Amino acid sequence: MxxxxxxxxxxxxxxxxxxxxxxxxxxxxxxxxxxxAIRKHRxxxxxxxxxxxxxxxxxxxxxxxxxxxxxxxxSGLYLDLGIFDYSLESKAKCERFAAARGVPLIVSxxxxxxxxxxxxxxxxxxxxxxxxxxxxxxxxxxxxALEHGFPVVATGHxxxxxxxxxxxxxxxxxxxxxPRQSPALAATHPKLVRRVKPLYRLSERETAAFAFxxxxxxxxxxxxFAKGATSIAHKEILNQMEEASPGAKHNFLFGFLEKARPAxxxxxxxxxxxxxxxxxxxxxTLCAFCKLADQVKRAVR
Amino acid sequence: xxxxxxxxxxxxxVAGGRRVKDVLAELKIVPESVLVICGDELVTADQVVRxxxxxxxxxxxxxxxxxxxxx
Numbered sequence: 593m594x595x596x597x598x599x600x601x602x603x604x605x606x607x608x609x610x611x612x613x614x615x616x617x618x619x620x621x622x623x624x625x626x627x628x629a630i631r632k633h634r635x636x637x638x639x640x641x642x643x644x645x646x647x648x649x650x651x652x653x654x655x656x657x658x659x660x661x662x663x664x665x666x667s668g669l670y671l672d673l674g675i676f677d678y679s680l681e682s683k684a685k686c687e688r689f690a691a692a693r694g695v696p697l698i699v700s701x702x703x704x705x706x707x708x709x710x711x712x713x714x715x716x717x718x719x720x721x722x723x724x725x726x727x728x729x730x731x732x733x734x735x736x737a738l739e740h741g742f743p744v745v746a747t748g749h750x751x752x753x754x755x756x757x758x759x760x761x762x763x764x765x766x767x768x769x770x771p772r773q774s775p776a777l778a779a780t781h782p783k784l785v786r787r788v789k790p791l792y793r794l795s796e797r798e799t800a801a802f803a804f805x806x807x808x809x810x811x812x813x814x815x816x817f818a819k820g821a822t823s824i825a826h827k828e829i830l831n832q833m834e835e836a837s838p839g840a841k842h843n844f845l846f847g848f849l850e851k852a853r854p855a856x857x858x859x860x861x862x863x864x865x866x867x868x869x870x871x872x873x874x875x876x877t878l879c880a881f882c883k884l885a886d887q888v889k890r891a892v893r
Numbered sequence: 894x895x896x897x898x899x900x901x902x903x904x905x906x907v908a909g910g911r912r913v914k915d916v917l918a919e920l921k922i923v924p925e926s927v928l929v930i931c932g933d934e935l936v937t938a939d940q941v942v943r944x945x946x947x948x949x950x951x952x953x954x955x956x957x958x959x960x961x962x963x964x
Contacts, residue, residue: 593937603935612937649955752954800928800953801935812951814900827954831925 607838633776635788643742648682650803651748674709721817731881752796770856909944
């Protein structure tokens with residue numbers, strides 16, 4: 593298989609683009625897709641400080657690598673979830689990445705903020721571990737960004753993540769979730785920072801290939817709690833569809849963003865308040881994070 | 894030839910002298926779900942692998958809490 597641009601031996605085939613690329617041309621293709629995402633959704637400028645949420649995985653470290661390379665002013669945020677050796681290893685990878693490139697890394701610990709690490713939260717709430725984990729991540733990303741003066745948080749969500757989330761929302765017709773599915777969420781309240789996903793145009797396989805070819809040392813092993821997660825099941829289904837019809841994931845997500853999302857956006861009208869306890873944004877009186885922290889503290893007392 | 898699989902890490906022996914896509918088909922692995930690594934290079938599905946090659950099939954899927962932003 594030959595590179596579409598230069599005719600040299602290809603490293604990767606992208607069936608959805610009916611193309612194959614050698615390593616240098618693939619890396620350039622990748623960066624071009626990130627540039628296009630940032631430009632199209634006006635995610636941030638080179639003058640703004642950007643907080644990049646990093647997990648030690650391929651997506652977030654690939655994103656941070658591109659943004660540093662493109663000259664953006666970035667800092668990393670690692671949220672220590674306290675998931676046994678998995679968290680120790682992923683934290684070490686983020687620290688080494690930051691040290692090698694001379695960029696700052698902020699570390700926030702879920703156990704210190706919620707009262708217990710993710711495995712204990714799972715036991716206390718008796719809900720899927722990804723539930724309390726995701727809630728804590730979203731809350732802490734916003735709060736840390738505000739505290740450190742970052743107007744925007746960038747996450748490593750890729751095309752597969754976004755297509756799987758959309759698939760899950762549509763399967764249950766969660767019409768309240770659909771307007772929030774976007775590559776860029778605006779700051780709709782003074783205490784909310786912008787949330788952007790510069791990798792949304794790139795598939796999971798493409799981000800993995802980029803990380804490998806850039807020799808980024810990322811954590812390959814899966815989070816021990818991800819096994820059996822619904823999002824993984826949805827990704828497997830979508831990959832079967834992609835195999836039968838290259839471009840299926842792209843068409844599903846981009847069709848939604850261009851044609852369907854505006855209709856759901858118009859239908860959404862949510863009143864935002866400040867949490868009576870912590871002052872962060874919520875639709876109720878007490879935010880979900882403070883309720884979770886109360887529940888955990890009662891149980892571990 | 895030797896094939897290294899991950900999550901959990903294990904090794905299986907399969908016949909070489911054929912294309913990567915045939916190896917993936919035998920192992921019932923969807924090509925979209927893995928990187929195929931030989932040495933320090935990626936290889937494409939049409940490339941022929943030899944009996945003495947070692948390839949790693951590195952999964953690309955991650956997931957769990959990365960659900961939609963709820964505010």
